[in-house]
Amino acid sequence: MSFKEYQAEREKSKGRQKPFRKSGGSSRGSSSRGFNRDSNRNSRSGSGRSFGGNSSGSSRGRFSDRKFSRDKPRFDPNLKEQFTPIKFSNTYLDIKRRGVDLFTKNLTPGISFFGERTFHKNVNGENVELRNWEYKRSKLGSAIVLKVSQLGLKEGAKVLYLGASHGFTPSFVSDMVGPDGFVFCLDFAPRVVRDLYLLCQKRNNMAPIIADANAPETYEKLIPEVDVIFMDIAQRDQVGIFLKNIKFLKEGGFGLLALKARSVDVTKNPKDVFKIARAELEEHLMIVDYKELDPYEKDHCFFVCKKK
Amino acid sequence: MIKDFDKNREECRKACFEFTAEKLRVSVNQDNFIVQAISEINELDKLVNMLSRRLNEYVGLYLPELYGRINDNKTFARLISTKTKKELMEDIKITKTIGAEFEDEDLVPIVNLAKQIIALFELRDKTEKYLELILEKYMPNVHHMLGTTITAKLMLIAGSLRHLSLFPASTIQMLGAETALFRHLKTGARCPKYGFLFMHPLVANSKQKTRGKAARMLATKVSILTKVDYFKGEFVADKLLEQLEKKLK
Numbered sequence: 001m002s003f004k005e006y007q008a009e010r011e012k013s014k015g016r017q018k019p020f021r022k023s024g025g026s027s028r029g030s031s032s033r034g035f036n037r038d039s040n041r042n043s044r045s046g047s048g049r050s051f052g053g054n055s056s057g058s059s060r061g062r063f064s065d066r067k068f069s070r071d072k073p074r075f076d077p078n079l080k081e082q083f084t085p086i087k088f089s090n091t092y093l094d095i096k097r098r099g100v101d102l103f104t105k106n107l108t109p110g111i112s113f114f115g116e117r118t119f120h121k122n123v124n125g126e127n128v129e130l131r132n133w134e135y136k137r138s139k140l141g142s143a144i145v146l147k148v149s150q151l152g153l154k155e156g157a158k159v160l161y162l163g164a165s166h167g168f169t170p171s172f173v174s175d176m177v178g179p180d181g182f183v184f185c186l187d188f189a190p191r192v193v194r195d196l197y198l199l200c201q202k203r204n205n206m207a208p209i210i211a212d213a214n215a216p217e218t219y220e221k222l223i224p225e226v227d228v229i230f231m232d233i234a235q236r237d238q239v240g241i242f243l244k245n246i247k248f249l250k251e252g253g254f255g256l257l258a259l260k261a262r263s264v265d266v267t268k269n270p271k272d273v274f275k276i277a278r279a280e281l282e283e284h285l286m287i288v289d290y291k292e293l294d295p296y297e298k299d300h301c302f303f304v305c306k307k308k
Numbered sequence: 309m310i311k312d313f314d315k316n317r318e319e320c321r322k323a324c325f326e327f328t329a330e331k332l333r334v335s336v337n338q339d340n341f342i343v344q345a346i347s348e349i350n351e352l353d354k355l356v357n358m359l360s361r362r363l364n365e366y367v368g369l370y371l372p373e374l375y376g377r378i379n380d381n382k383t384f385a386r387l388i389s390t391k392t393k394k395e396l397m398e399d400i401k402i403t404k405t406i407g408a409e410f411e412d413e414d415l416v417p418i419v420n421l422a423k424q425i426i427a428l429f430e431l432r433d434k435t436e437k438y439l440e441l442i443l444e445k446y447m448p449n450v451h452h453m454l455g456t457t458i459t460a461k462l463m464l465i466a467g468s469l470r471h472l473s474l475f476p477a478s479t480i481q482m483l484g485a486e487t488a489l490f491r492h493l494k495t496g497a498r499c500p501k502y503g504f505l506f507m508h509p510l511v512a513n514s515k516q517k518t519r520g521k522a523a524r525m526l527a528t529k530v531s532i533l534t535k536v537d538y539f540k541g542e543f544v545a546d547k548l549l550e551q552l553e554k555k556l557k
Contacts, residue, residue, distance in 0.1 A: 158313070182317070184324065190335040197328055207324035210331045222324050224313035248309065 085123060088144065089155045090176050092123065092130060102141055103130040104175035113199055114168055131175065135296065138169040139232055139258035142296035149289045150304055151228070152254030156180040158226040160248055162213045162241070163233035165192050167199040167206075173230065174206050181205055184223050188212050214241050216248070223248060230256040234263040239280045246284060246307065255285060255305040262299050270299040281305055338446045339468035345439040346460040352432045356381060359425050363388065366418050371396055371407045382429050389422035449533040452545035453526075454508060461504045462530075473538035480534075481505060481527035505530075514556060522556055 083094045094101040106129040112118045117132040135141030144151075153159065155178045164170045164185035174183045185200065186209045187193050193210045200206040211219040213233060229249050231242050242257050249255055259277055261270035274292070281287060285305035293300040313320055360381040367388060368375055377400060378384045387396065397405060436456070443451045443459055447469060451459050465483050466472035475483075482489050484503025492499045502523035505511055514522045529548045536544060 182313075182321075190332055193328060193332060197325070197332065200325070204321075207321045208328045209324050210328045210335075219327075220309060222310070222320070222327060224310040224320070 083121070083123070086144075088151055088153060088176060090178060091144065093145075100145055102133040102135045102145060104133055104172050105129065106131040107175050107179065107205070108202060111202065113171055113202075114166075131172075133172050138172070139293060139297055139300060139302060140169050140230065140256070141172070142293045143258075143291050143302040145296070146291050146293065148291055148302065148304060150254070151256065152304075152306075153177055153228055154181075157228055158224065159183045159228045159230060160223060160226045160245065161185045162229065162231040162245060163187060164196055164208070167196040169232070170196075170206065171199060171203065174203050177205065179205055182207070184209060184226070186211055186213060186219065213245060216244055225250045226253065228254045228256065230258075232258040234260045236264060238264060239277045243280075243284055249307045251307055253307050254288075255303075255307065257281070257303040257305065258293075258297075259301050259303065260299065261301070270301075274301045277301075278303070338442060339463070339470075341442055342439065342446065342460065342463050343467060345435055345442070346464045348435055349432060349439070349460075350464075352428055352435070356425060356428050356432070359421065359428070360385065363418070363421050363425060366421065369408055370410050370415075370418065371405055373397075373400055373402055373405055373407070381425065385422040385425040385429075389419050389426060447534070447537040448543055449537050449541075449545040450530060452543075453530060453533055453549055454505075458504050458507055469534070469538050473534040475531065475534070477524075477528040477531035480530050481523055510552065510556060518556070525552055525555060 083092065085091065086093050090105040092103040092105075094103065106112075106118055109129045110118075112131060116134060118129055120127055120129050133141050135145050140151075153173060153176045157177045158181060159173055159177060161170045161173060161183055164187045167185060170183055170185045174181070177183065183206045185196055185206060187196060188211070190210065193208055196208045200208045209219050209222055213231070214235075214237075226248050227250060229242075229245055231238070231245070233241060235241060238257070238259055242255065246255060259274065261268070261273040264273045264277070274290075278287065278290070281303060286308055287303060288306050289302075289304040291302045293302055310320055363385060364375065371393060374384075374396065378387065387399075391399070393410075397403070439460055440451075440456045443456055447459065450462075454462070462472060462480070462483055463469070466475065472480075482500060482503050484505075485500035486503075488497075488500035491497050501520035502511055505523045505526055506519075508526060510526060511519055511522045529552055533545055533548065536542070
């Protein structure tokens with residue numbers, strides 16, 4: 001679709017909504033003309049805002065809410081304290097009227113590496129320093145916000161992180177596994193590993209490795225058997241690379257795969273790509289959970305697998 | 309795989325750091341220097357243009373008659389930084405101006421800005437010389453064939469000599485004409501005949517009808533030469549250039 005067509009369609013859908021608003025949307029008031037403002041007052045779901053390219057007129061507001069409300073944490077007006085530790089270790093969720101905030105307990109108090117917000121808070125009688133995890137920037141973060149059932153990132157777990165990049169998500173994974181756990185961060189490009197190296201120096205449970213995830217034999221000597229493998233690599237053969245690395249996983253360990261459909265095949269429908277990937281994974285692993293990260297990451301999905 | 313990780317955790321961590329540090333150290337090569345240098349030159353160009361425009365505006369308050377008389381940013385900055393208002397007025401042969409009278413302290417920022425622009429020009433020249441030097445050392449064949457500017461631009465797009473040597477001739481011919489190429493692919497508009505290669509005198513000076521052919525021939529030669537340079541072969545660019553010149557006559 002060209003930009004002009006897109007604009008025309010958008011204009012059309014706007015026009016369609018106008019009368020609907022005037023007659024039906026009484027609770028919205030005059031202020032609802034602002035972008036995304038007050039659009040979910042009726043539905044009461046946690047975050048009615050639709051992120052990531054979902055800006056066409058017809059899909060915002062109520063409809064987008066209904067589509068994703070199943071997976072979203074809901075705001076409960078009766079509860080006074082909306083700030084709760086969730087089932088994953090060292091992870092906290094602040095449920096607001098609109099949207100949620102994700103936090104982890106900071107392993108290096110006083111230091112934030114990516115300019116994120118840190119603050120002290122009393123949670124269940126314990127004073128902890130929390131670091132804001134901007135989950136829209138991270139596939140693992142969005143999976144957690146979308147209520148993924150299991151991750152295996154327990155306290156003390158050893159993690160192999162493939163596709164670590166600058167180390168944004170790995171730093172939060174290292175927060176989650178705590179000082180007894182360990183995160184091996186692997187990336188291929190020298191430029192990003194430079195940043196990663198400096199980050200890992202400051203965190204005692206992280207180590208950088210510069211290697212190609214497609215050739216596990218090059219870094220075989222450096223890593224032990226791990227509890228969790230996380231992969232986030234935008235490559236054509238994502239599933240193949242993932243399966244190559246499964247040999248580092250211990251029995252019963254978790255393999256987490258964030259799959260980008262558009263780098264597997266741009267022309268195919270993402271859903272079909274996910275289906276094929278799922279079939280391929282199921283030959284070797286047991287799939288525990290599956291999430292499409294749609295409002296946060298376009299055309300991405302998240303597999304949680306368990307080694308048989 | 310490591311078996312007893314929990315016992316010697318610190319050592320394993322250290323091993324990872326050493327492995328990575330060594331590879332990071334080795335990963336820096338001439339490609340990075342070339343790309344950084346050409347990027348610096350591009351950014352300096354932008355910067356100088358922006359500051360020169362500002363200087364022009366500033367001087368407009370003081371001596372508007374100068375506006376439009378000097379097109380070269382470098383000489384303009386040099387004039388402003390060295391000459392007084394009277395001298396400038398004599399230069400352009402006028403006795404009265406509509407510009408305001410400036411006090412000495414108000415003149416200081418203008419002169420400083422002009423000096424800074426001259427310094428940036430000098431920096432650009434130095435970087436360009438350096439770029440020429442490393443290009444001649446690192447890829448003598450391509451550099452002989454294309455000259456500094458075009459070679460640097462090709463390298464900026466490719467990122468490394470290895471990558472450039474993997475390009476086929478048809479890709480090299482189109483580098484720098486991406487918008488036109490994709491417009492052609494999308495809407496069926498006419499296909500571009502050359503990108504950066506148009507700047508080469510052999511292409512630019514040939515007749516309109518044969519330009520596309522010239523670009524194609526040049527691209528094939530360049531494609532050969534990138535491979536020669538990547539594998540550190542002999543110097544053959546002069547022979548190929550001669551062949552090309554003969555054919556195009």
